């Protein structure tokens with residue numbers, strides 16, 4: 001337990017340093033935010049067009065759908081901020097031979113990787129999600145209580161940990177190919193399914209995003225809960241799913257690392 | 266118990282033996298073929314606390330591979346390593362707390378951060394007590410002249426400046442053992458000097474055990490007391506540096522300008538007293554052994570064949586000895 005505490009404590013210190021050095025890249029920062037905003041706006045226009053011909057989508061109104069979309073973006077902002085450097089393990093750390101230095105530190109190498117983050121898109125996601133969440137909560141006449149805000153924050157983090165765990169598990173491919181970032185990216189992109197109500201999907205995709213890559217715990221169930229809809233209680237399973245997936249992910253990753261250390265390439 | 270024990274250590278690298286082209290790639294997917302290469306072969310040594318050991322050998326001899334196993338970066342194929350009671354590749358993170366390591370030009374510092382911020386993170390990571398940290402920082406700053414560098418981001422430092430900071434970072438947590446794999450590569454003479462002095466000073470003060478790999482034999486001459494020489498994965502010498510020089514460095518090289526040569530100087534005519542390496546009408550390059558003969562004897566012998574105009578005698582340094590060993594002219 002002290003080991004975990006030490007790791008988290010040093011992780012936070014590293015994160016603070018990373019944020020400080022991110023501040024130095026003002027231009028990248030602004031470009032990151034704007035490019036994300038543009039991408040998301042295009043997506044939203046697309047949804048708007050769909051709703052020009054229909055009142056609701058699988059029982060979801062436009063406003064509710066946008067709330068789901070906003071909740072998803074909030075989770076993704078946190079994922080992007082905390083786990084973005086996972087993509088670097090293969091193409092940067094291992095390819096450039098910088099990975100060894102992480103293995104020489106008295107902390108878990110994943111902490112070193114995640115503590116050294118530099119992402120600018122996270123703030124774009126964050127901005128759009130806050131706009132969407134706040135405006136839709138008001139429009140849907142949901143009381144913005146302290147409790148609700150706390151829930152939204154806590155379960156956005158919990159959901160982010162689920163997605164992060166899946167990314168960590170798939171980053172084990174970094175030990176086999178420098179292009180692991182593409183593999184992680186394609187798994188990560190599954191989240192786009194979960195930013196729409198699961199009712200619109202066939203069985204296969206529902207099973208995929210509920211049980212195999214349980215992104216629904218990060219987006220769909222919390223939104224059901226905030227809207228006071230049926231099955232909203234399933235949100236409370238999210239932290240348990242997160243912990244289980246994190247443990248599995250780290251185990252898989254350690255296994256990959258050990259294999260890597262015995263082959264040496 | 267020695268601080269480092271290495272027993273029958275071996276490392277076999279497996280590299281995939283892919284045929285080229287897409288068909289070769291697919292074939293490989295189903296029937297992977299591997300080439301095996303034994304980079305380290307049955308290596309044995311033990312190192313006492315506080316020793317300064319030079320680990321030397323040609324390119325590709327297996328030095329870095331050995332160091333990687335000692336630090337736990339690589340798991341040995343067979344054999345055993347025990348460092349201060351711990352098995353590094355089984356208990357890597359615990360072992361990391363007691364060691365420091367530098368690998369060539371790879372920096373452990375954070376690229377975007379000012380050096381001092383990196384040091385603070387290291388302090389936190391290794392839980393260095395505040396007073397110990399201050400003491401070390403002050404001392405290292407003086408020895409390595411870091412004062413002006415501490416507030417600069419690492420990415421703005423020159424290679425030499427970076428390496429000085431790197432060395433300081435490596436010793437900051439008072440490691441019991443430090444592995445330096447080519448720490449002086451690409452540095453100018455003055456920075457090299459400074460780093461060598463630093464290593465010696467810290468070793469004297471804290472009894473830090475240091476294993477140093479380098480191709481600059483001046484590093485070894487100045488820092489190390491003991492040499493371990495590895496060749497094609499096997500240890501061919503392990504012992505005192507001085508003994509090494511005395512044993513293999515008895516050769517003296519002489520370059521002699523001559524005139525009026527009256528006969529060919531073959532190795533038979535001089536009864537093996539010395540060895541002729543090069544011979545022309547007015548020049549002679551010879552080699553002889555201190556144990557077997559003296560300069561006077563050699564001069565006398567040569568005078569039988571020609572007149573000596575000028576003579577230049579050279580004792581063998583570590584570098585020359587190693588050259589001969591690498592070329593196979595001298596066998597350990």
Ligand SMILES: Nc1ncnc2c1ncn2[C@@H]1O[C@H](COP(=O)(O)OP(=O)(O)OP(=O)(O)O)[C@@H](O)[C@H]1O
Nearest residue numbers: 264265278280304323324325326327328329330331
């Ligand atoms: N990851 C690897 N996969 C396959 N072969 C390797 C690998 N790393 C090293 N080798 C081979 O193992 C041998 C020893 O390499 P090593 O890096 O230990 O040599 P070295 O003594 O450190 O050389 P140098 O002085 O050039 O640094 C070399 O022949 C090298 O080609």
Ligand SMILES: [Mg+2]
Nearest residue numbers: 328329330446
């Ligand atoms: Mg090497």
